[in-house]
Amino acid sequence: MDDRDLEPYIGYRLRADVFAASGAHILSAGTRLERRHVRLLQANRVILRSQDVTAFSYEEEASIKEALTDIRHVFQSAATGGKLPVVDYVKDRILPKVLSLASRYTRLIDLLHLLQDKDEYTYKHTFAVGIISSIIGRWLGVRGQELVRLTMAASVHDIGKSGIPSEVLLKPGRLTEAEFDLMKRHTRQGYELLLASGFDERTALVALQHHEREDGTGYPNGLQADQIHFFSKIVAVADVFHAMTSNRVYKSAMPFYEVLSLMWEGKLGTFHSHILYVFIKQIMELxxxxxxxxxxGVPGNIIYVSSSAPLKPLVNRQGKIVDLSREQHITIREWV
Ligand SMILES: [Fe+2]
Structure with missing residues (x-):
């Protein structure tokens, strides 16, 4: 957004009170900007920056809330064997919102902040994984109907969790082996449920395979590399990234950069190396x-991301350029 042009801020809410150069109070924090407010700001020669307003417009926030309600309906209907026409519901109501948010991925981090809360985690996770997978697909060159199919599959990847008892799904402590075995069943259950609901085989495969890993250590079938569908590999990356950067009933969110580093080091499972590389490089470049x-504890700004070491960028550290690929003891604690 151009800082001098206030039109794009219409529909967004102010994060703080706005004052004129004279010190006079003009608008209060929380004001949803309308054209008349913009005229008032322009008359007072006030310049807004993107950080002065909320990350999402009022309409976007309403659309996100609506999508989460729709996802809850789908899960509840699946859990009770309800009559909800799931395919139509997902296609007509959920998919367009996921695709729309995914097409504006410059706000990915803001979106993730909005969806990292532990309340109703399963629904937020479903929505976030749909968006992140769609973004990764686009970064990998997936286009048109293929991108829509990937986004659709990602948006229902965990539907099998609707059949997992909430005392296991929401258990605050570590799962016992028996409980973990039960949890693992959400993959097969999701696959069967999606086929029974009229989804195609490819969509159902993502539900079945998104916990499989390149080296055969995943579940439910211990598949390896080429045995795993390309879409499932993308959703695997999105799934782990969102799960680790979210607050859960049993653990706090881990900072984005730390999760990317752990994924890169292979400490969160073995992912398809090119998909993971593209994901990390693009996130860093954003x-x-x-x-x-x-x-x-010192603040800085990322100024350059290299192709060979995307997690070790050049950082302007209070006027001094630091190359994190050389200064191995300096890392990024968090993006602000
Ligand atoms: Fe899952």
Whole structure:
């Protein structure tokens, strides 16, 4: 957004009170900007920056809330064997919202902040994984109907969790082996449920395979590399990234950069290397110019991301350029 043009801010809410240069109070925090407010700001020569308003417009926030309600309906209907026409419901109501948010991925981090809350985690996770998978697909060159199919499959990947008892799904502590075995069943259950609801085989396969890993250590079938569908590999990356960066009933969210680093080091499972590389490089590039806090507490700005070491960017650290690929002891603690 151009900082001088206030039109794009219409529909967004102010994060803080706005004052004129004279000190006079003009607008209050929380004001949903309308054209008349923009005229008032322009008359007072006030310049807004994107960080002065909420990340999402009022309409976008309403659309996200509506999507979460729709996803809850789908899960509840699946759990009770209800009569909801799931395919139509997902296609007509959920998919367009996922695709629309995914097409504006410059706000990915803001969106993830909005969806990392532990309340109603399963629904937020479903929605977030749909969006992230769609974004990764686009980054990998998936287009048109293929992208729609991938997004659809990702948006229902965990539907099998509708059949898992909530005392296991929402257990605050570590799962016992028996409980984990039960939890693992959401893959097969999702596959069967999606086929029974009229989804195609490819969509159902993502539900079945998104916990499989390249090295055969995943579940339910211990498949390896080429045995796993390309869409399932994409959803696997999106799934783990969102799960680890979210607050859960049994653990707090981990910072985005730390999760990317752990994924890159193979500590969160073995993913398809090219998909993971593209995901990490693009996320880092989206953060060029953004503020970060380094592990010594000093703030900085990412100024360059290299192809060979995307997690080790050049950072402007209070006027001094630091190359994180050389200064191994300095890392990014968090994006701000
Ligand atoms: Fe899952």
């Amino acid at each position: 953060n060029i110019g953004k503020s970060v806090v380094l592990n010594d």
